[in-house]
Amino acid sequence: TLFRSKLCERIAYTKFVVRVDSPEKICVMKDQPGAPPLTVLALSFKMVLHPKTNQHEIAVVAGVLMPEVSSSTPVESGMIMHAASAPNFVAVRPVNHKPVPIGIQEQARTKTGGLELVPNEQALLNFVLAKVMKLDPDVILGHDLTGFGLDVFLNRLASCKTRDWSRIGRLIQRKDLNAMVKSKLGNHVPDALAGRLVLDTLVSAKELCPREKDYSIPALAESLLNRKLHPRTDALATPIAFEYEQTLNALLRECVQDAEISLQLSNTLSVLPLSRQLTSLSGNVWSKTLRGARAERIEFLLCHELALIKPKLLLPDKLSKYDRKALEAASNPGSAIVQTEEKAGRRKPQYAGGLVLEPKKGLYDRYVLQLDFNSLYPSIIQEYNICFTTMDVDAMKNKAEDEIELPEAGLAEGVLPRVLRRLVEQRRAVKAVMKKEQDAAKVKQLDIRQLAIKLTANSLYGCLGFENSRFFARPLAQLITLQGRETLQRTIDLARDSFNAEVIYGDTDSLFVYTGLEDMMKVRALGTELKREVNKRYKTLEIEIDAVYARMLLLKKKKYAAMKVASLNEPQNLVREVKGLDLVRHDWCGLSRMVSSFAVDQLLSKDLSADDAIGNVLTNLDFIANQVMTNQIALQQYIITRSL
DNA sequence: TCCTGGAGCGC
DNA sequence: AGGCGCTCCAGGA
Structure with a gap:
């Protein structure tokens, strides 16, 4: 039964609601039309920290819309340029009860650059909800949306007790959002956005470019889009930036740029077409693929295969940790139950893996x-x-x-x-x-x-x-x-x-x-x-x-550098390849990596004898040491990055 | 000195 | 909410 979705059918914010009496009445269409184009909305946020509650609050929101996106064909580069001219919006509200600079007020009054000035955070949230309702995107896209942007957004919707918060998704939900966001069980972002795909370019980049070291917007823009961005503020803005026209303008531009870059990253990596292919291969749910659930994809792949080959076979139960322990205790009634502490990090290996030969250094x-x-x-x-x-x-x-x-x-x-x-x-x-x-x-x-x-x-x-x-x-x-x-x-x-x-x-x-x-x-x-x-x-x-x-x-297991012949037909054309050495690791500072890189270049140089190479390396070390002592190296070069 | 984890790589 | 292997570095016994 097809209903026009009216007030009497308060199930979803969609144009139509379809009700099916039985799953048997669902079948696959014989002549499948091509997949419909998708509307993609890229969102980006700037937060401020509330001085008293120490909570993130939303101060700026930017959106870039890309309509009619194909999920089967990768976006052509011409289309990406089009995105920049598509309807954008950026909204800002005063911070710390101080009015925004006059110039910004003027921009908002004349609607320059799609700028919207709203009185407070509550109004900002409602502005976003109204935009989402109006544009009705199939995909909400952004960088670190699941880990930060949308997470904070939902928390603010809850804290501000926003009416009809579920407008962010397509399913009408009357659940208490406060209880939802406070629950520690799983990520609530996808649930709140039911009916829309959440495409987090941070998640996708980590999965599709595992060799990348820095997944920040500027780093990915440089390595994947070949775009060097201006020095930037943080996603977490300081209240001072809101006091001057120039700094606030920079902040607003940056927010729009983040949304735009995120959209381009998704296009360059072909996240939508690829995730759709992965999904159709395994027969799972698309939104889950976008969340990176690899194990679940394989589970669905095998379930479908088994249903096809051995339709009478019962699938194995999916056991929780508790189930497994109970089973083990039941099968070994005599043995004492070993309490194993599960830590968040990586556990000890459970079985042997690949063979690694001792290198002839x-x-x-x-x-x-x-x-x-x-x-x-x-x-x-x-x-x-x-x-x-x-x-x-x-x-x-x-x-x-x-x-x-x-x-x-x-x-x-x-x-x-x-x-x-x-x-x-x-x-x-x-x-x-x-x-x-x-x-x-x-x-x-x-x-x-x-x-x-x-x-x-x-x-x-x-x-x-x-x-x-x-x-x-x-x-x-x-x-x-x-x-x-x-x-x-x-x-x-x-x-x-x-x-x-x-x-x-x-x-x-x-x-x-x-x-x-x-x-x-x-x-x-x-x-x-x-x-x-x-x-x-x-x-x-x-x-x-x-x-x-x-x-x-060849230095150690998993640590070597070499000059690779780029093509067997042109043996002269060599490309450097480095594995595992300090110079590919982020927990060494730029200066150290630079010195290391120089040494490797010398040692691998075709025109140098080993002795000459070593001589050059030693000379360079003296030179660098001198620069260090005389304070000629930029502080930037001493920064190490390491997670704790 | 010996032993344990973590990071962060490599595959 | 795929796996293990191998440096390194810190820190404690």
Whole structure:
């Protein structure tokens, strides 16, 4: 039954309300129309700290609207420019009962730059709610929205006892917002915004760019958008900034810019199309994907797969910590219940992981060959048919690692190998279409799909070892890493015994071979031969030449620097690659990283002998020491960043 | 001196 | 609300 949503149907703030009597009456449309375009509203806030209550209060809100956004095609760069000219708004209210500067009042009166001046915080909150109601965005987007912006916003809505607070979402909610925001159980932001997607670019950037070190707006604008921003104030503004026209104007501009940058980040990272692909692959809920719930995505993927293959199979219960303890106590009635203190941080490892070789330390000045297994763990699952449907996981629960045996050969393909095989097939198909496609926008779209498939396949293993996962199966995770270690070791033995190759290092799925060669053709030939010899031993497992390095400095496990040959056809074109050294770590200051970087450059320089390089490094150290002593280094260079 | 955590990397 | 491995550095016994 379709209702026009009127006052009598106070369920949602939507145009229509649909009521269905039974889930059986829902079916999938045969000819699916394309997904409708989405309205995206980027929001950004500036807070002040109330001097007495010491609580965050909202002082400035900016919004940038981007209408008609496709969730399947990535946004083209031309569209991003369009966003800047789309209807923006920025609203400000007086702080500490002091009127805002006359110039700002004038701007607001003449509506310059979409500026709205409101008398107090309550009015500011209502202004935002009215805007959201009017624009009715499908997506509310911003940087650190879930951790800060919207969280504070909801707290202020609650504190100010704002009427009809649920207008921020699409579901009419009469719940006591105060009780909601004070509850420690989970994040209440998504619940309050039911009916809209919350896209937090901080969450998305952390997931999609895990190698980034600094996730602040200016840092991401520089590294991802190639935009250098002016020096900025903090999200937490000082009351003094509200007293002068110039500083307040800067604050307002910055607030609008934050919303705009956040929108561009989401576009550049293709967060909407990618999260939609991830969601449609796993069959979970889109808003959850945006919250980064990886384990839940895998859970849904496997639930759907099981329902398809073994429709009569009962799914395993999802056990809470309490449930697990109770079960354990029941199965071992004699044993004392061990009280394990769960700390917030990382726990001790529960089983063995990848093999890391002791590196043969030193500076290598002839070609080093790096070979990598493609998707090692997904490949192992397929290669050995590892699954809870091919092995008795319960029987192995308390067994030692070396007692866990591989499934017998000849068993039917398990669920996990099947899921992975199908993902691999899908990805291959997408890539094939990509090659033929001419339209650049469609290529980008396909690229996002293949990336989503890869991410999904690669996160399956992690969920097998994750205690709170519905499909938690430690014996499987153990067996997978064990096979990984053995596979790498067999490869090393083969390289040594059959090729007389010198393996200088290796980590989990990779090995580094010092070839001693100076002829790229011979290096390639060796790599190809090694690769062929390894790959012929497996059905699914596959090793590949990952890189060739002209020079390599190998210091410790997980710490090395090297000059990588950018393309095998142009061996002269070298790119520096650094792993684990101090200069890639933020807990060392800029000066230290700079000195370290200089040293690495010298040591890896093709034109220098080791002695000359060391000489240059020592000279530089003297020079820097002198600069330090004579106070010529900017204070900025001494800042270290480290979480506590 | 030995041992435990945390950070923050690498894979 | 994926996993483990390995430096480093602090701090306590």
